[in-house]
Amino acid sequence: MLTLNKFRAFMGLILCLIAGFCPFLKVPIKGNWNLYQSDPRLFLITYTIIALGVIALFVRKAGFFKFTAWVHLIWFVLAAAAVWFKSNNYFNFGIADRLLAKTIHYQWGWIVWLVGVLFLIMSVQRGRNLGNKVPPEMPRV
Template identity: 40%
Template sequence: MIVVKKTNAYLGIFLAFIGGFCPLLQVKILFEWVSWGMYKTDVRLFLITYALTGLLTLCFMVRQLKAYRLLTRVMFFWVILMAVAVYFKSQNYFGVKIADNLLGKAIHFQWGWIVLFLSAILLLLSTKKLSAENS
């Protein structure tokens, strides 16, 4: 039997929806710092993240707890994979060492990643599997 902590689930889903609109990267363009959200960083990351969050919400609302538990794990690994991919893409964008060093110094991670990681952790901790003996 799978038990869901609803407060963690609601808060995790809310933070996952909000996290895509938070600033994820700060980029220096012509002597001015510009904050980019997930949509400006990569549209595919934005669409995949919101598709996962939408499916996760749907499974939670219709009480498909096995699918919800699986999607919480997928979401956790997706956020980690996304952060690693954005980091390596910003460090090796042009394939030329000099240009990549300059670009790497001009791109900084913002606080939006903390919101996404927190939502993924809350979603991951929102489910617990109980054995048949405990129920």
């Protein structure tokens, strides 16, 4: 039986929602980019996964919430890898790509997103299954 810690779940969902608008990349001429400015498809897929997690939380399906949390973790790793590869191979020209990779810096939005995903993962735990056992009654005084 899965138990869901709602405080951790809500904190994780709120942090993931906020992380989409935090700065993810610092581009020299353009300034700070959030998740939408770095890649709109990445933004929409991320918020779709968050919406599925919110639906699972409100419908009280702990198994589906756990599934969406793990999908969100995998998506975080894929997004970080995609942004890293995109910034290191933007022009398909060795000298320009190395120069661009040295000028683009990652910002603190990645950390907020990772903490939110970790809260989502830690919110679902295996609980004790009492089955048909009834707890003993308290003695009446």
